Amino acid sequence: MTAAAPLPVAARTVVLVEGVSDRAAVLAAARGQGRDLTAEGVHVVAMGGATAVRRHLARVTAGPPGVRVRGLYDLAEEGFFRRALGAADGQDLTAAGFFACVADLEEELIRAVGTAGVEAVVREHSEARALATFRRQPAQCGRRPEAQLHRFLGTTSGRKARYARALVEHLDPPAVPAPLRRLLACT
Template sequence: MDELGRFRQALVAWAAGGTGASAAAVRARELAGRGVHTVVLVEGSSDQAALEALAARHGRDLAAEGVAVVPLGGATNIGRFLDVCGPAGLGLPLAGLCDIGEERHFRRHLERVGLGSALTRAQLEKLGFQVCVADLEDELIRALGADGVRDVIAAQGEARPFHTFQNQPAQRQRPVEHQLRRFMGTHSGRKALYARALVSQLDLGRVPRPLERLLTHV
């Protein structure tokens, strides 16, 4: 594991609290001092995969730049991570990405730790926190188009599993865009796999706004 990976690991342990939190805080502070310049807080590993894949397409290596993309393991954990990364913790520059349904959690805790007051969507974006409508998978599907996403699924060797999924009684009458989103979440690791694969096929002139703005910010 590289230093940035160890930093993420220490950060997660610190945010989790408990008996090992003090030691994890010491490790996180030490590792942050070796070149971590920005922490990007995202809901899950698929968001991390998409951002890092987009950066690579622009010739950027976020890890080499000292940008630590940290999955929260769910948006409701944002408060704990802001406590350890924000002004009262490491005091590092922050950015992030969330789904529209979780925007309230991000806004409330950003305000709580002193990074704003009565934050609007525009103010969140100025801070570096972008909001997906409805989530990143939805953003990527709209950007690439349903046919383009099906091509990516076929390239992954999953055309037949997707067809089987479409024919499930609960899915038959749903729009194909909904089917695509649900399919990506049916197996562990599939969201991250498709986040990378979809970003690799995007026209760089059609990158979803939240993703593009987040990369520009960091």
């Protein structure tokens, strides 16, 4: 579903995520639980960034009544979500069904899979050579392996979404990062 598309008539729940990689991870995690979100009436919307949350919330609330809204966001972007939801400072957004990733979902996935696991997934995708070349770049020398992997995932168009899905698929469902597990539990 694109940002301009109307909500599907069968929407029971709309999940707002910042980007396409977050959407890919949510869908992969749901599949890992044996769930078909579309069949359940759950629609995952990549908003194109946290600053669009107010606009997307307005679309949902202007649509059919009774549609629940849930979300996943980066902790650094919490202010946008807090303002859009009308939440007071210090109010727990999880009560509204919105869950924060510490840095971002990619960082959560790298931590959950582990450096060796991410490197194995990179090898499975035939990009070990590209990763080795990337790590030799002067800007990457001296950086922690996790930071290198995080940056590597965002260097090519489509790579973040491809690896978000692959990293989730690499994990057993109970090992999926907590914000993602909690989001799916309330959809």
